Amino acid sequence: MFLKLEPRGEASRSMSYLSPLLAGLLTLISGGIFFAFLGHDPIDALRIFLIAPVEDLYGFGELCVKAAPIMLCAIGLAVAFKAQVWNIGAEGQLLMGGLAASAVALQLLDVESLWALPLVLLSGMLGGGLWGLLAGWLRTRFNANEILTTIMFNYIALYLLLYFVHGSFKDPDGYGFPASAMFGDSSILPVLLEDTRLHIGILFALLAVVIIWVMLSRSFIGFQIKVLGLDSNAAKLAGFKHKRLVAIVMIVSGALAGLAGAGEVAGPIGQLIPSISPGYGYAAIIVAFLGRLHPVGIFFASMLMALIYLGGELAQIELNVPLAVTSLFQGMLLFYLLACDVFINFKIKFNRPQISPTLENS
Amino acid sequence: MDIDLITNILYAMVRTGTPLLIVALGELVCERSGVLNLGQEGMMLMGAVVGFIVTLTTGSLMLGFILAIVAGMLMSMLFAAIALGLNANQVATGLALTIFGTGLSAFIGAGYVGVPITGLEPIAIPYLSDIPLIGKMLFAQDLVVYLSFGLFGLVYWFFKSSRLGLTVKAVGENPHAANSLGLPVMRTRYLAVAFGGGMAGLAGGYLSLAYTPLWAENMVAGRGWIALALVVFATWRADRIIFGAYLFGLASILNLVVQGLGYPVSPNLLAMMPYAATVLVLVMISSNVMKSKMYTPMWLGKPFHPHS
Numbered sequence: 001m002f003l004k005l006e007p008r009g010e011a012s013r014s015m016s017y018l019s020p021l022l023a024g025l026l027t028l029i030s031g032g033i034f035f036a037f038l039g040h041d042p043i044d045a046l047r048i049f050l051i052a053p054v055e056d057l058y059g060f061g062e063l064c065v066k067a068a069p070i071m072l073c074a075i076g077l078a079v080a081f082k083a084q085v086w087n088i089g090a091e092g093q094l095l096m097g098g099l100a101a102s103a104v105a106l107q108l109l110d111v112e113s114l115w116a117l118p119l120v121l122l123s124g125m126l127g128g129g130l131w132g133l134l135a136g137w138l139r140t141r142f143n144a145n146e147i148l149t150t151i152m153f154n155y156i157a158l159y160l161l162l163y164f165v166h167g168s169f170k171d172p173d174g175y176g177f178p179a180s181a182m183f184g185d186s187s188i189l190p191v192l193l194e195d196t197r198l199h200i201g202i203l204f205a206l207l208a209v210v211i212i213w214v215m216l217s218r219s220f221i222g223f224q225i226k227v228l229g230l231d232s233n234a235a236k237l238a239g240f241k242h243k244r245l246v247a248i249v250m251i252v253s254g255a256l257a258g259l260a261g262a263g264e265v266a267g268p269i270g271q272l273i274p275s276i277s278p279g280y281g282y283a284a285i286i287v288a289f290l291g292r293l294h295p296v297g298i299f300f301a302s303m304l305m306a307l308i309y310l311g312g313e314l315a316q317i318e319l320n321v322p323l324a325v326t327s328l329f330q331g332m333l334l335f336y337l338l339a340c341d342v343f344i345n346f347k348i349k350f351n352r353p354q355i356s357p358t359l360e361n362s
Numbered sequence: 363m364d365i366d367l368i369t370n371i372l373y374a375m376v377r378t379g380t381p382l383l384i385v386a387l388g389e390l391v392c393e394r395s396g397v398l399n400l401g402q403e404g405m406m407l408m409g410a411v412v413g414f415i416v417t418l419t420t421g422s423l424m425l426g427f428i429l430a431i432v433a434g435m436l437m438s439m440l441f442a443a444i445a446l447g448l449n450a451n452q453v454a455t456g457l458a459l460t461i462f463g464t465g466l467s468a469f470i471g472a473g474y475v476g477v478p479i480t481g482l483e484p485i486a487i488p489y490l491s492d493i494p495l496i497g498k499m500l501f502a503q504d505l506v507v508y509l510s511f512g513l514f515g516l517v518y519w520f521f522k523s524s525r526l527g528l529t530v531k532a533v534g535e536n537p538h539a540a541n542s543l544g545l546p547v548m549r550t551r552y553l554a555v556a557f558g559g560g561m562a563g564l565a566g567g568y569l570s571l572a573y574t575p576l577w578a579e580n581m582v583a584g585r586g587w588i589a590l591a592l593v594v595f596a597t598w599r600a601d602r603i604i605f606g607a608y609l610f611g612l613a614s615i616l617n618l619v620v621q622g623l624g625y626p627v628s629p630n631l632l633a634m635m636p637y638a639a640t641v642l643v644l645v646m647i648s649s650n651v652m653k654s655k656m657y658t659p660m661w662l663g664k665p666f667h668p669h670s
Contacts, residue, residue, distance in 0.1 A: 005449065007667065086453060138641070142649040145594065147400070147453065149644060151587045155637040163630040282461060289454060324468030324579070331404075331462025335444060338455050342448040 005346040015344045020290050020297070023336035024304065030332055040319055048318050049311035059310070061196025065268055066306035069094065069260035069277070071205040073284030074302055075212050076253030078293040082216065083249045084229040089135055089150025090257040091281025092157035093128040097258025098265045099161050100127025102169060102180055102272035105187040105265070116186040121204075121262045128258015129251045131157065136250030140243040146250075154281070165274050180272040189267045201263035205302075208256055213295035225249060257281060278309065279327065286334045305330070365494065371612075371619055372499040379611025380503075380510050381406075381565040381573065386589040386596070386603050387517045388561025393593055394521070395554035396534035398663040400456025401441050402562050403586030404463020409434040409566025411471040414577040418479050427506070427567050434563020435556050437463055442555045446548065449665045460586070468579045481575025482506060506568050513561075518600040530554055534659035537666040547666060562586065584637065591640045595647050597657040606643075613639040 028046065035045035053059050073090040080087040101124035108116045135153055138144040162178075171181040189199040216222040228235040228245050236242065264276050287305050291297030312326030385402055392399050413430030417423055437459060445455040482504045491501040520527040529550055532540040537547045565585070570577050588610060596602035617632035648654050 005667070088457070138645055142645040143651050143654065144641070144644045144648045148587065148591045148594070149641050151584070152591070152637040152641045155584050156634050156641075159630045159634040159637075163628055166630060167628065285457060286461070322469050322472035324465050324472060327461060327465030328469050329465070331458055331465050334454070334458035335440070335462060338450040338458060339444050339448055342450060346449065 004349045005342070006349045008345055008347055011344050016292060016341075019340040019344060020292065020301070020337060022340045023290070023333060026336040026340075027329060027333045030336075031329060035319070038319075038321065045315070045319060049315050050307060052318075053307065053310035053314050057193065058196050061193055061198035062310055063303065063306050064198050064202040066309050067302045068199075068201040068205040068267075069264055069280045070284055070287055070305050071298065071302035072208055072260035072263070073257045073281050074287035074291065074298045075205075075209050075295060076256030077284055077288040078291070078295070078298055079212060079216070079225065080249045080253040081288055081293055082229045083225045083245060084232070085136070085139075085246055085249050086147045087132065087135070087150050087250060087253050088147055088285065089132065089153050089281070090253065090284045091277060091279065092150065092154035093131045093254040093257035094261035094264075094277050094281045095154075095157040095161050096131040097124035097128035097255075097261030098272065098276045099157075099164060099261070100124050100258065101262035102164075102183075102265050105183040106169060106180055106272075108187055109181060109184045111184060112186050114186070116184065117189065117266070120183075120187045120266050121259060124258045124262025124266075125255040126258065128261060129255035132250040132254020132257070133247060136246050140246050161272075161276075162274055165272055169272055171271075178274050182271045183266060187266055188270060189263060197268050199263075199267045201267050204259060204263065206299075208259075209295045209299055212252075216295075221245075221248065257284075283309075283330055286330055286337075289334065290337055308333075367622060369495055369498050371615070372495065373502065374615045374618065375608050375611045376499050376503065376507060377573065377611070378614045379608040380507050381568045381585055382589050382592060382610055383510050383604055383607035384506075384513065384568065385562045385565040385586060386592040386607060387513055387600065388558035388565075389589055389593050390596070390598060390600060390603060391517060391520070391530065391561075392554045392558035393662055394534045394598060394659055395530045395551045396537060396659055396661040396664070396666070397446070397551050397555055398452045398456065399438065399441055399445075399459070399555060399558055400453060400590065401437065401459025401463065401586075402558075402589055403582055403584065404460035404467075405434045405437040405559050405562035406566035406569070406582045406586045407463050407467035407580070408437050409563030410570035410581060411467040411474075411566075411577055412563075413567030414479070414570040415471070415474060417571055418474065418477060423482055423571060426571050427564065430567025430571070431560045431563045434559040434561070434566065436559070438555045438559020438562070439552075441559075442552050445665070446551055446555070449667055452663050452665070464580065471577050471579065474577045475579065476576065479571075479575050482572035504572050506564070506572055514600065514604050521600060531659075534661055537661055541666075551666075565589075588636060588640050591644055594654075595643045597647070597654070598659060599657075610636055610639065 031049065032042035032046055036042040054063050073094060077087055077090055101120045104123040105120045108119070131153060135146050135149045138149050139146045165180065166178045169180045171179060174181070189201055192198045192200055216226065224235065224240045224245055227238065228240060228242065232242070260280065261276065265272050269276060283305050287298060287301040291301035308329050309326055312323055315321050315325055316323045385406060389399065389402055409430035412433035413426040416429045417426030441455055441459045444450045445452045484502055484504045486502040491497045521531065529545050532545060533547050533550045541547045566582060569581060574581070592603060592606045592610065595606045614636045616635050617629055620627050620632060
């Protein structure tokens with residue numbers, strides 16, 4: 001081997017910031033090659049993918065509409081990942097949030113009250129938070145691996161949602177379509193910018209980013225979470241309550257994903273339908289890593305991820321490529337990130353082939 | 363319940379459990395070598411889509427299965443290059459593999475959704491398949507099911523009596539000790555990951571070429587994840603994996619059973635069963651912390667860097 005990985009003395013700080021940018025660049029280049037391979041002009045294709053979707057105000061609104069749920073899920077996951085709790089269940093927690101929010105909103109169809117919307121959003125947070133807590137409890141009480149339980153809960157949540165949307169939540173006047181009635185106006189998130197779909201959900205996402213930032217960097221609970229993640233034995237010795245911390249991170253990340261789900265049904269969708277998320281909860285995992293589990297990083301990574309979603313939709317129309325190009329690029333981005341991250345802890349050394357002294361003597 | 367119904371349930375149980383058995387056996391070998399590859403779902407999807415397209419265009423089921431295995435292996439080598447070659451976090455790399463495989467399979471399979479093919483037909487072994495109750499279950503299946511019996515025997519023997527199996531276990535328990543004994547730690551791990559990938563590809567191919575001969579986006583439907591739970595359930599032992607796989611097969615066909623008996627239960631609630639059963643089983647098997655620590659390969663999921 002001419003190339004050798006050699007451990008650095010300590011983790012390189014600059015590399016840890018550089019790595020996401022490098023990964024983005026590599027994804028961009030691979031994307032260009034990929035489009036060229038499909039017979040499109042790579043520059044033009046990338047323009048359609050990354051610039052055309054946000055050329056006007058409406059596009060910018062759409063970007064924020066998509067970024068809001070991703071950001072909410074990702075900032076919650078960052079809290080869990082900081083504590084080394086591998087919550088892969090943001091998607092299911094989002095769905096449960098949407099389901100719980102719909103359950104309340106459907107009771108308030110004709111209610112004209114300022115309290116309707118907060119109630120809908122809070123029940124969404126509660127639904128997602130409890131769904132997350134369930135996995136957390138199974139881990140602390142029964143030692144069940146949270147990666148596997150949260151994944152299973154994603155599937156269970158999807159079928160629960162389908163059960164209700166095909167069952168008791170179905171609009172009786174909906175000609176048998178699996179969809180609930182449209183929510184009442186007082187349960188719908190108000191639109192921020194005229195002529196766009198941009199709703200106040202993006203403000204909740206930004207608020208969540210700030211709150212989590214303060215919590216992680218300034219509060220004792222944030223400190224405990226970080227210690228738990230860095231060294232669980234040290235956390236134990238310091239007397240931090242392990243079970244309580246796991247419960248807290250799962251509730252927080254679940255509630256934020258639940259809020260994202262509530263924001264979808266009470267926002268751009270306006271009713272409960274069988275598919276309320278194109279995998280935002282999974283995309284949020286990538287966003288959390290890409291943003292280095294840091295609120296500022298997550299803000300930018302969410303915007304990028306939202307752009308990939310929009311670009312995928314536009315590419316489907318303009319370039320006639322399958323929508324799956326979105327998750328293809330998402331996976332590619334995460335791969336490149338993981339590969340680039342190696343250079344945080346290792347450096348490459350070039351070995352020149354040399355004759356070893358023992359061989360020379362013999 | 364009449365005997366025909368039970369015979370058919372047993373038959374369907376083995377048929378449904380087969381892809382789980384195959385992918386879980388592969389993951390077992392991989393995990394015993396200390397590597398946790400969470401990309402099973404992505405590798406299965408790639409096996410399924412590649413197998414389907416190859417069979418559709420060439421008309422050869424054999425070629426479809428072979429290239430499904432190759433596709434799974436190639437995917438696993440992508441994982442190995444990053445997780446083993448570059449020492450990246452195995453959990454994150456496995457997740458990336460699943461997300462990437464989901465996207466790539468949906469992308470290349472987009473034009474093939476809903477196209478029918480003639481799938482692998484069952485072959486009934488004369489006389490043996492007429493045994494009441496278990497005859498159909500064991501002797502009227504398709505070739506891949508028979509192959510899975512053989513693969514089970516192979517993996518069982520591999521860990522029980524083969525030298526290479528011992529090497530794999532040593533590498534998974536303590537790579538540093540294995541390294542100082544002169545065992546090829548990294549090569550063993552690459553091979554174990556490749557074996558896991560090939561098995562996942564085969565299992566995926568089974569889904570799109572035999573179980574339901576068609577391609578649909580995300581058709582693996584979490585089986586890769588269930589197989590990961592199955593390995594935990596089996597406490598990393600091959601003999602318990604076959605038992606677990608068929609148990610999950612049974613949970614998955616519960617909806618057919620219930621419908622067959624004429625109970626009006628929502629199909630969406632029944633579809634939850636395998637996932638709920640997985641959680642239940644994980645809870646039951648993991649709750650004894652000491653025991654589950656004892657069974658888990660010591661170095662599972664931890665990177666090994668020979669020079670550190």
